[in-house]
Amino acid sequence: MKKPHPSRALSPQEQDALAAELDALRDSVVADLGERDARYIRRIVRISRYSAVFGRIALMFGFVPLLWPLAVLALGVSKILENMEIGHNVMHGQYDWMNDPRLNSQTYEWDNVGTSDNWRKTHNFKHHTYTNILGLDDDLGYDITRITGAQRWNPGYLLQPAYNVVFALLFQWGVALQDMKLGRYVLGRRPLTEMFAKLRPIVRKSGFQLFKDYLFFPLLAGPNLLAVPIGNLIANGMRNVWTYSIIHCGHFPAGVRIYTRAECKNESRGHWYARQMNGSANIEGSRLLYILSGHLSHQIEHHLFPDIPAHRYPEMAPKVREICERYGQHYATGPFIRQFGSVIGKFFLYAVPNLQRRPRTA
Amino acid sequence: MTVTATAGQPAWTHSLFRSGWLDGSALNFFLEELNPAWSLVRPAVRIRQIIEETHDTRSFVFKPAWGFGRAIAGQHVGIGVDINGRRHERRYSISSAPARGLVTITVKREPNGKVSNHLHDRIKVGDRVFVSPPQGDFVLPSPAPQKLLLIAAGSGITPLMAQLRSLLSGRYSGSIVLLNYVRSQQDRIFGAALDELAERHPQLSVHWCLEKENAERFSASQLQQRVPDYAERFALLCGPAGFMQVVRQHWHEQTLDERLRFEYFGTPQPFKPDDKPAGVAAHIALARSGRSIVAEANQSALAALEAAGETPSYGCRMxxxxxxxxxxxxxxxxxxxxxxxSHEPNEEIQLCISAAEDDLVLDY
Known part of the structure; x- marks a missing residue:
């Protein structure tokens, strides 16, 4: 039922040559980093901050016609920019070379119920090091979705098309709790005291977020008490659904390869590069889509060069694609609708057990 | 002049940012938008005045932002500038007497100094620089000893100038001798100001030791000749590392170490580079614990730390x-x-892919 992956296997020599070419591309961009990149990220920060201020103030005057939806949109866009183009990318160390304490990967705290410390571990380390390795990369289906036949089926997956709608709406909570692996505690495999200790920073962070969006700003609004929290809820929801969609387009569409642990034992740098190429998928679209996705539209380039300022990916993409083609590696890309459609297709396809018995992968 | 480099932001802003119950970064953003000097992270203040001290040395005068505190004479401040998108920070001694109001730093142009050259070539009156609070323990005991000897070489005069200005503007009644070693007549930093101070305050005597014109360098006999009572004086010393080594050696031989305070300029050099056993490429000094470990050639700093029994956090190791x-x-x-x-001081590195080329100091 599954076609063989379109990329050909690379010999160790080819892997080394591939690594050398990608390293050279990386070096050329690193050598060119400077004023232009600093100006770009500071402009995005400014847009995000002012759009949040406009949104929050305008929400308080929700009785003015048309102002309320505009305010929600502004706040939602601000949160999207902050999470995607600023938070995610800053925490990857993309702007550490600027030596600006406000854009430091180790101290940045994002506008999200999840803590940055947690994210740096689950995302920067686990996901980016073990990308698409079944059993090591927790982002493969986020422990709740079956997106490949290699995952063992259970009847719970029958509901995955439905519960993914809820997951999308509450995505930031999923991200916040991902590393907790709450199932362990529910099943009694780990002590509850450990769960409470691990939950404490998450509760503190999310408590602040809830306080801000649903108590502090609504109370500031006075008579317009209800319009503000509802607006905040929708803005948060907008951001949740958008990030969910972009992130699910990163590694789950058709043409993306899943790896086994055995394949990646003692892998070379070239093999790691090839795995990042084959394990990621891009989205084609407008510059606006690129920026709002935090340039995760260029997931392949991001996974090859996670610490290069993301707004550089579009100009690196043609070279990466050319290298891919020369080495016979598949470069998975397509418009948003097609990529996301392909992911939703997998939700349905893998909700049911595999149609053919396939030998279990090691 | 560059002194020991220290951490980026003050501890209290760090805890503010991490406290969780105040969105410090948002507050900080809008404060900076209103006025860059109001930043909670790193205030940027305008340069009010630039004074040409010598052909290669300039003083920069600025009014510090709130939260700067009050400097003690002899301390240094962090000065940051953005060069092609990157922020570079160096520490420079304050040369003015501590007072409310304006602060002066004095900067000598270093041959390959990124920041000193930028300050000299690019910064004009009205431009902003990032300033971090004063630090340093190169200060006089309190109360100040009645007999003082200040020994300066080159731009080492800057912290001593702050000491002098502070002593002479206050109630200090003791005697001060300044031994000032400079290359030549035209390298006399604060030449006119020092002559004028000496004229107004008989308690101060200034000795210019000119290397080029008079071939005068520090030696035991030269010191004995210039300052016969030096052993009775409490001494402050600041200058290039080589010069200070010679002076400290002399004080050590006279068992006067207790009566000498000093400050190194340039990047700190906690090790002698010539006593490494075979196979050791470099020493790594751990600033927080004061420990010193060895690194082998081509060994990542992460591996070197682990081999020495430290437990740094790590993830991918690639x-x-x-x-x-x-x-x-x-x-x-x-x-x-x-x-x-990379030789850049005060730089973030990834331990797993960085190997010491020579001796390092890590904020670990």
Whole structure:
């Protein structure tokens, strides 16, 4: 039922040559980093901050016609920019070379119920090091979705098309709790005291977020008490659904390869590069889509060069694609609708057990 | 002049940012938008005046932002500038007497100094520089000893000038001798100001020791001749490392170490580079614990730390995940992936892909 992956296997020599070419591309961009990149990220920060201020103030005057939806949109866009183009990318160390304490990967705290410390571990380390390795990369289906036949089926997956709608709406909570692996505690495999200790920073962070969006700003609004929290809820929801969609387009569409642990034992740098190429998928679209996705539209380039300022990916993409083609590696890309459609297709396809018995992968 | 480099932001803003119950970063953003000097992270203040001291030395006068505190004479401040998108910070001694109001730093142009050259070539009156609070323990005991000897070489005069100005503007009634070693007549930093101070205050005597014109250098006999009672005086010393080594050696031989305070300029050099056993490429000094460990050639700093029994945090061990990020205070590191060598002080590095090229100081 599954076609063989379109990329050909690379010999160790080819892997080394591939690594050398990608390293050279990386070096050329690193050598060119400077004023232009600093100006770009500071402009995005400014847009995000002012759009949040406009949104929050305008929400308080929700009785003015048309102002309320505009305010929600502004706040939602601000949160999207902050999470995607600023938070995610800053925490990857993309702007550490600027030596600006406000854009430091180790101290940045994002506008999200999840803590940055947690994210740096689950995302920067686990996901980016073990990308698409079944059993090591927790982002493969986020422990709740079956997106490949290699995952063992259970009847719970029958509901995955439905519960993914809820997951999308509450995505930031999923991200916040991902590393907790709450199932362990529910099943009694780990002590509850450990769960409470691990939950404490998450509760503190999310408590602040809830306080801000649903108590502090609504109370500031006075008579317009209800319009503000509802607006905040929708803005948060907008951001949740958008990030969910972009992130699910990163590694789950058709043409993306899943790896086994055995394949990646003692892998070379070239093999790691090839795995990042084959394990990621891009989205084609407008510059606006690129920026709002935090340039995760260029997931392949991001996974090859996670610490290069993301707004550089579009100009690196043609070279990466050319290298891919020369080495016979598949470069998975397509418009948003097609990529996301392909992911939703997998939700349905893998909700049911595999149609053919396939030998279990090691 | 550059002194020991220290951490980026003050501890209280760090805890503010991390406290969780105040969105410090948002507050900070809008404060900076209103006025860059109101930043909670790193205030940027305008340069009010630039004074040409010598052909290669300039003083920069600025009004510090709130939260700067009051400097003690002899301390230094962090000065940051953005050069092609990158922020570079160096520490410079304050040369003015501590007072409310304006602060003066004095900067000598270093041959390859990124920041000193930028300050000299690019910064004009009205431009902003980032300033961090004063630090340093190169200060006089309190109350100040009645007999003082200040020994300066080159731009080492800057912290001593602050001491002099502070002593002479206050109630200090003791006697001060300043031994000032400079290359030539035209390298006399604060020449006119010192002559004028000496004229107004008989308690101060200033000795200019000119290397080029008079071939006068520090030696035991030269010191004996210039300052016969030097052993009775409490001494403050500041200058280039080589010069200070010679002076300290002399004080040591006279068992006067207790009566000498000194400050090194330039990046700190806690080790002699010539006593390394075979196989050891470099020493790594750990600034927080004061420990010193050895690194082998081509060994990542992460591996060197682990071999020495330290437990740094790490993740991927291949330069991707940033878990092992650490601030390098000084020294050259080579990127094991690209081979690029960086000498930049105060730089964030990834321990897993950085190898010590020579002795390093890590903020670990």
């Amino acid at each position: 330069g991707i995940c940033q878990s092992c990020r650490c601030r390098k205070v000084s020294g050259p590191v080579r990127n094991l992936l690209t081979g690029a060598v």
